[in-house]
Amino acid sequence: MIKLTHPLSAALLVLCAGFSTSALAHNPMCECKAIDAEQIKCTGGFSDGSGAPGVTLDVIGYDETILLPGKLGADSTLTFKKPGAEFYVLFDAGPGHVVEIDQADIESP
Secondary structure (H helix, E strand, C coil): CCCCCCHHHHHHHHHHHHHHHHHCCCCEEEEEEECCCCEEEEEEEECCCCECCCCEEEEEECCCCEEECCECCCCCEEEEECCCCCEEEEEECCCCCEEEEEHHHCECC
16 A cells, blocks of 8 residues: 655646556547549547447538538448548547548548
């Protein structure tokens, strides 16, 4: 058992405990690839290897309109038709777990 004799010792212990939990956090990951000239497939997940079924993945125009609202399927993917307008993909698993992918960063087939 740790004996805390100084008042600041307890505060430091709590502060260190908070840092250790953030070290275990997982970061969001999303990758989009063009299947062909018309179709794009995005796969989402987390850096700990877990998938992201049901997580929001929206296709958004540069004017901020949602061109295609979506959610990742059971296999953590979403395939959609490439929009005619300029766009980006927004993977949103909640606060601090957001990834944006611009159309210029989507790999071609």
